[in-house]
Amino acid sequence: MKKFFVITALLLMTMFVYAQRVDVVEVNEIYGKETHPALATQVMFTDAKTVMKEFTSYIKNYKPESLSSKKGMLFADNVIIPEISENAIDVYANIKQKKGSDVVDLVVSFSIGGNLHITSTQAPTQYPAAYNMLKTFANDLTNKNHNAMLKTAEKALSKEEKKMASYEKKDAKLQKSIDSYKKDIAKLEKKMSKAESQKEDVNKKMDDQRVVVREKKDVYKKIENL
8 A cells, every 4th residue: 555655646746847847948840851940848648649649639629721640740731720820820740759758749830831930039929829839738638647647546546445444354353353262262271271280189189099099908918918
């Protein structure tokens, strides 16, 4: 049970640490054969497949003209994201994960026409909304994943607590039996002690009686020899 308490505590501590790390930074990212300015963030406690599924669903809400994905890359054509712009935007997303890690990199480029992309310098008006959009997505999905992990850990803890309660109940029952047996043993030991004392008395009487018998025999022999 102690192990599960530790796991739950570690999950909460890890969530606090990651909450400080989930952020959005500006990078240059390769999409196919082109390099675009992009915004990068991270989603925790998950895998690339899940992030691809969730981000695809998220972008679909904005009804792009077309949407395709291949080998960890997503492309959405002519997306209207009112929070960012009233004009259509092309969205490129690379979703990557290192082997053995539960952290997924989500790198998104918002193309607003020509060679312009949403960055703090190229599109300072649209940048805050794009920044907040990605940070909110990453935080929400991270929280969702963390809560699922915590729920699983708590479920496992509850299962172990029930086992412990069952074992404690059995232990109490066994202890009661042991206490009862101890009382019975104490009674039997008392009886044995009494029996030993009685045997000693009988042995003493037998010894005394043997003396009487020998004396009687000796008297009889003397009479025969007269």
